[in-house]
Amino acid sequence: MIDLASITATPKIFPTNSHLSTRDRWDHFLARVGYKRGEHRVEPGLYALGNPTPDSPVFVSANYTLSFDALRSSLEGQDGYILVLDTKGVNVWCAAGKGTFGTDEIVRRVMIARLGEVVQHRKLILPQLGAPGVAAHEVKKRTGFWVEYGPVRAADLPEYLKTHTANAEMRRVEFPLSDRLVLIPVDVVQTFLPTLLAAVVLFFLGEWVSSLAALVAVFAGIVLFPILLPWLPTHNFSTKGFLLGGLAALPFTASAFLGHPGWSWYRQVGQALEYLLAMPAATAFLALNFTGSSTFTSRSGVKREMFSYIPAMAWTFGIGILLAVVVVFIH
Amino acid sequence: MLNAYEVNTLAYDAELCNGCAVCVAVCPHAVFEMDGRKAVLVRPSACMECGACQKNCIQNAITVESGVGCASAMLRAALTGRKEVACDC
Numbered sequence: 348m349i350d351l352a353s354i355t356a357t358p359k360i361f362p363t364n365s366h367l368s369t370r371d372r373w374d375h376f377l378a379r380v381g382y383k384r385g386e387h388r389v390e391p392g393l394y395a396l397g398n399p400t401p402d403s404p405v406f407v408s409a410n411y412t413l414s415f416d417a418l419r420s421s422l423e424g425q426d427g428y429i430l431v432l433d434t435k436g437v438n439v440w441c442a443a444g445k446g447t448f449g450t451d452e453i454v455r456r457v458m459i460a461r462l463g464e465v466v467q468h469r470k471l472i473l474p475q476l477g478a479p480g481v482a483a484h485e486v487k488k489r490t491g492f493w494v495e496y497g498p499v500r501a502a503d504l505p506e507y508l509k510t511h512t513a514n515a516e517m518r519r520v521e522f523p524l525s526d527r528l529v530l531i532p533v534d535v536v537q538t539f540l541p542t543l544l545a546a547v548v549l550f551f552l553g554e555w556v557s558s559l560a561a562l563v564a565v566f567a568g569i570v571l572f573p574i575l576l577p578w579l580p581t582h583n584f585s586t587k588g589f590l591l592g593g594l595a596a597l598p599f600t601a602s603a604f605l606g607h608p609g610w611s612w613y614r615q616v617g618q619a620l621e622y623l624l625a626m627p628a629a630t631a632f633l634a635l636n637f638t639g640s641s642t643f644t645s646r647s648g649v650k651r652e653m654f655s656y657i658p659a660m661a662w663t664f665g666i667g668i669l670l671a672v673v674v675v676f677i678h
Numbered sequence: 679m680l681n682a683y684e685v686n687t688l689a690y691d692a693e694l695c696n697g698c699a700v701c702v703a704v705c706p707h708a709v710f711e712m713d714g715r716k717a718v719l720v721r722p723s724a725c726m727e728c729g730a731c732q733k734n735c736i737q738n739a740i741t742v743e744s745g746v747g748c749a750s751a752m753l754r755a756a757l758t759g760r761k762e763v764a765c766d767c
Binding site for chain 2: 441443444475476478479480481482483484496499513515518519520581582583584635636638639641642643644645646647648649650651652653655657
């Protein structure tokens with residue numbers, strides 16, 4: 348719904364620049380560790396970057412500080428307008444998937460800002476990753492503005508603006524190590540308490556090595572997996588996770604035998620199997636969850652993975668934990 | 679199942695293509711390429727079903743069951759019995 352009062356009142360244009368302050372960087376840090384997720388917001392509306400004229404380009408962004416700041420900081424020395432959509436504090440690509448970075452919201456914001464009166468041209472430059480939520484032809488029909496899809500990364504904008512054409516590289520989404528690394532802190536923060544709890548329970552159930560095993564299995568899934576993703580063999584995230592978790596379990600399996608020379612053989616085997624079954628399952632599950640963070644997994648593919656591997660994860664994990672309990676109670 | 683991502687729901691009818699090339703522009707995985715005045719599906723298995731091409735194709739030449747390829751979101755939807763799959767990122 349378009350609020351009539353906001354259309355008739357003179358629309359406000361917020362000033363902005365390309366400078367990232369210490370406060371901005373602190374906010375980025377907090378966003379990266381998942382502190383108050385969804386609250387790293389920019390006020391939606393029209394922004395004047397530098398000293399724009401009616402001929403200056405209009406860029407469209409999301410009201411997530413990391414998105415908005417990536418855009419404005421990439422446009423140093425460029426005068427222009429930034430139309431910030433209300434994406435509920437969510438980045439461009441995810442918001443496009445949800446539809447909040449979408450045709451309706453663009454039409455609404457163009458009208459509220461009375462953009463047609465602010466600029467003389469009729470062109471909006473959108474981030475390419477906004478496309479899943481936007482029908483360019485429909486925006487044209489409803490507002491008169493042409494949608495031009497810019498590059499995937501804001502950093503490529505200066506190069507893009509020279510010709511207004513993106514080369515193949517600017518259009519491709521990759522998933523380099525740096526992009527994978529920045530995703531780790533938020534997952535570490537999210538899994539920290541449950542993992543700690545599991546480690547404490549295991550300590551009282553068994554021994555400190557079991558606690559360590561839990562920590563290592565989670566560490567493998569949350570930290571090592573994103574780092575090693577392209578180099579782990581096989582295609583599916585689950586199998587990659589099983590392999591990684593299996594490797595992580597090997598020293599623990601060895602410790603079951605070497606650490607307890609006085610134990611009966613079946614107790615040693617029992618404990619070795621605990622690690623060999625439960626750890627890869629836990630790591631694989633966390634690995635499968637990383638599909639949501641990755642930039643290339645399709646919904647139908649993830650679905651197929653879930654149906655194929657989650658039962659195996661549940662069974663091996665369950666049997667591993669059951670063995671642990673049985674071994675404790677036998678003795 | 680060696681590669682769960684080999685097959686997907688992307689379908690393209692070249693007959694309907696008007697050569698506007700918007701699909702080539704919006705695809706983040708270079709699934710389409712222009713061949714003269716028609717778009718061609720060159721890397722169908724690289725499709726991540728984001729839906730950008732379908733949404734922007736004025737000819738309705740492309741269909742794909744788009745959605746978030748996120749296991750935790752789908753699992754949450756399954757566990758809570760909700761049909762709508764939404765991620766929290």
